[in-house]
Amino acid sequence: MKIGIPRSLLYYYYYPLWRVFFEELGAEVVLSSHSAKGILAEGLKNAVDEVCLPVKMFYGHVLDLAGKADMIFLPRIVSVEKREYICPKILGLPDMIRCLKNLPPLIEVDINLYKNNKDFYCAIKNIGNIFTKNHLDIWRACLKALQVQKKYFKLMEMGLMPSEALALIEGRVEDKFLPDGEKFNIVLLGHPYNIYDPYISMDIIYRLRAMGAVVATAEHVSEKIVRSCAARLPKRLFWTLGNRMIGAALHYLEQPGISGMIHVAAFGCGPDSMTGGIIERYAHGSGLPFLNLTLDEHTGEAGVMTRLEAFLDMVRWRKAAFGS
Amino acid sequence: MRVTFPHMGNLFIPVKAMLQYLGVDVVVPPPSSKRTLTIGAKYGPEFACLPLKLNLGNFIEASEKGADTIIMAGGCGPCRFGYYAQIEHAILKELGYDMKLIGLEPPQKHLTELLAKIKALSGTSSWWHIFQAIRFGYRKAKAVDEVEMAAFRSRPRELTPGSTEKAYAKSLEMLDRADSEIALAEAKRNADELMSAVAVDSKKAVVKVGLIGEIYTLLDPFSNQYLERTLGRLGTEVDRSIYLSEWVNDHIFMGLVKGLRSRKKACEAARPYLRHFVGGHGQESVGNAVNFARAGYDGIIQVFPFTCMPEIVAESILPEMRSDYGTPVMTMIMDEHTGEAGTLTRLEAFVDLLARKKEVKEVSCK
Ligand code: SF4
Ligand code: SF4
Numbered sequence: 204m205k206i207g208i209p210r211s212l213l214y215y216y217y218y219p220l221w222r223v224f225f226e227e228l229g230a231e232v233v234l235s236s237h238s239a240k241g242i243l244a245e246g247l248k249n250a251v252d253e254v255c256l257p258v259k260m261f262y263g264h265v266l267d268l269a270g271k272a273d274m275i276f277l278p279r280i281v282s283v284e285k286r287e288y289i290c291p292k293i294l295g296l297p298d299m300i301r302c303l304k305n306l307p308p309l310i311e312v313d314i315n316l317y318k319n320n321k322d323f324y325c326a327i328k329n330i331g332n333i334f335t336k337n338h339l340d341i342w343r344a345c346l347k348a349l350q351v352q353k354k355y356f357k358l359m360e361m362g363l364m365p366s367e368a369l370a371l372i373e374g375r376v377e378d379k380f381l382p383d384g385e386k387f388n389i390v391l392l393g394h395p396y397n398i399y400d401p402y403i404s405m406d407i408i409y410r411l412r413a414m415g416a417v418v419a420t421a422e423h424v425s426e427k428i429v430r431s432c433a434a435r436l437p438k439r440l441f442w443t444l445g446n447r448m449i450g451a452a453l454h455y456l457e458q459p460g461i462s463g464m465i466h467v468a469a470f471g472c473g474p475d476s477m478t479g480g481i482i483e484r485y486a487h488g489s490g491l492p493f494l495n496l497t498l499d500e501h502t503g504e505a506g507v508m509t510r511l512e513a514f515l516d517m518v519r520w521r522k523a524a525f526g527s
Numbered sequence: 528m529r530v531t532f533p534h535m536g537n538l539f540i541p542v543k544a545m546l547q548y549l550g551v552d553v554v555v556p557p558p559s560s561k562r563t564l565t566i567g568a569k570y571g572p573e574f575a576c577l578p579l580k581l582n583l584g585n586f587i588e589a590s591e592k593g594a595d596t597i598i599m600a601g602g603c604g605p606c607r608f609g610y611y612a613q614i615e616h617a618i619l620k621e622l623g624y625d626m627k628l629i630g631l632e633p634p635q636k637h638l639t640e641l642l643a644k645i646k647a648l649s650g651t652s653s654w655w656h657i658f659q660a661i662r663f664g665y666r667k668a669k670a671v672d673e674v675e676m677a678a679f680r681s682r683p684r685e686l687t688p689g690s691t692e693k694a695y696a697k698s699l700e701m702l703d704r705a706d707s708e709i710a711l712a713e714a715k716r717n718a719d720e721l722m723s724a725v726a727v728d729s730k731k732a733v734v735k736v737g738l739i740g741e742i743y744t745l746l747d748p749f750s751n752q753y754l755e756r757t758l759g760r761l762g763t764e765v766d767r768s769i770y771l772s773e774w775v776n777d778h779i780f781m782g783l784v785k786g787l788r789s790r791k792k793a794c795e796a797a798r799p800y801l802r803h804f805v806g807g808h809g810q811e812s813v814g815n816a817v818n819f820a821r822a823g824y825d826g827i828i829q830v831f832p833f834t835c836m837p838e839i840v841a842e843s844i845l846p847e848m849r850s851d852y853g854t855p856v857m858t859m860i861m862d863e864h865t866g867e868a869g870t871l872t873r874l875e876a877f878v879d880l881l882a883r884k885k886e887v888k889e890v891s892c893k
Contacts, residue, residue, distance in 0.1 A: 250843065251839065251842050251843050253833075253834070253839045253842060253860065254839055254843065279803060281803065286603065287604070288604050288605030288806070289605070290605060290836065291605050291606050291805045291806040291807065291809065291836035291837045291840055292805075292836055292839065292840055294605060294803055294804070294805045294806065294840070295801065295803070295805040295809065295837075295840030295841075295843070295844070297802075297803075298800060298801045298802060298803070298840070298844055299840060299843040299844060301847075302843065302844060302846065302847045313803070436613075437613050437616075437617075438601075438610065438612075438613045438630075440610065441603050441604030441605060441609060441610075442604065442605070468574070470574070471574060471833075471834040472574070472834075473576070473606065473607050473834060473835075473836040474607070475574070476572050476573070476574035476575050476576075476607070476834065477572065477575065477607055477610055477614055479572070479574075480572040480575075480614065481614070481617075484617065484621070497574075
């Protein structure tokens, strides 16, 4: 059986887990194509205007899987941390997608760790049951998947981008960018499905690197540090990804050798509109150069490039003037 | 200590009543106006939702009138409202307004925590006194709701244009002025009388529209450009998916009053389309749309602030419900750029469509 996974949204966090789990249970995993104009066009056609760019993109990825997969994996990710959520739109995603016509059956299951982990194992069991009634097999697959997932997160903590970590895990060789002391460090913050999707972000990571920057992201910071830094907020945030961005921002602001910070927001994104402001306030407070980029489907590449270049010029100039 | 709180339609009436009952010095912000919105939009985050901006404007205008303490409801996500207070407070601080924030967080542990906060606020009061104050506030909210429902009925049918509006404003004023249970009972009687004295053409056939959507834009006429009044003037009777007393009960009294028209029922109705809560009132919006459609309403209007997440989810799903029930749905998205003329044109066109549809239906029934 072919299980389709949209190369979008939380794919950027959990793909290794999902893939290994399905493969261990004897299924074949197919990914949607890479984000591209055609995929976005499908998304624009089928989603209401008001949804944010990454969700429009997600619609396109799901539609891309029609005809390629026997079933589409579409979990409802309610919560991945105690007393936190991801976003209302991610909560409603399966119901939104169900309105689309001519799709293969969806594997819908709630992933909800709001209260405790028990529900997670329940969800795993339910998905596993589609393939086998043998509980032992399901647990074995689950353990293996969790192991690989852990490795993936670890690799990111070591400074790899998701695509690089994935390449390593999958044993593909890819030219790696090794951190280079001579260069300058730029912190890039944003929802993973925005900054790591080369189409949505206009390949911002690659471009920053080409301009001589070493790029650090929130995923490079360990969970423990993120949590302890985010705990400084006057009230605990209830968005897992927002917490990660803020925690990482606070962490990086205290690191020597960081030359600038870029925040990428999706136009109309609810959580970004709140967390972006918080991050900006802290960054300004510390005097670190800060750039906010808001992306939507109308954002022109040229404009973004100009702003990036100007920002990096400023960062370089400051570095030359004040040292690091 | 001079306490203020954000506006949301008639919310100020019960909240002020409760606080004053407790002897708290209250500063009601000036009614939300263009100025409020301009201030809020200037200092609020660009992509924050409209209520946050209006709150911010309210606080600044209240501080100009001497308020130094803010009370604000909280929440635990997933939608932005739960973090409003903290963001607003940080912005105010940055602007040099030194105001204290008292957040009423839904008690994840204990209801007594909230009561303790209210007690601290009011200084001396006994628990019994607090209970009475809450009850008084709640009764006012109920009274306001009833008067409002009466206005919904008479607006489309009034014989003298504007007479409902006059009676409604006067009634609210009387309710607002009542400072004891006895005075409130009397004010309510007078208000009822006033509302029923509005001359109406009770035989007039009117189009019925159900309003659903995000709570703030539903309950706050300034933020929705006086939607209900306009619809009334266009000969439409409206009903709303949620009323003030329900919100007050949910968010300020933390559901103390049991047995209200429950969220649960709406959520059940939403099930076939939206199976999970999505924050805010997204699931209720879908559920209430189903309920309105089943109850034979001619049309449904969904209203929400630009970028409102739960309602965008609902908006994405409503077409499914529409194709099952055939009830037309119109979506209105409000922000500081929404033009009044455009809104009116759209409403006229929608009401027109509903009236024509209704006629066709009635003719074919005969
Ligand atoms: S967090 Fe923001 S970008 Fe992500 S789905 Fe929600 S609104 Fe869209
Ligand atoms: S319900 Fe909508 S308008 Fe209200 S806080 Fe949430 S996102 Fe903003």
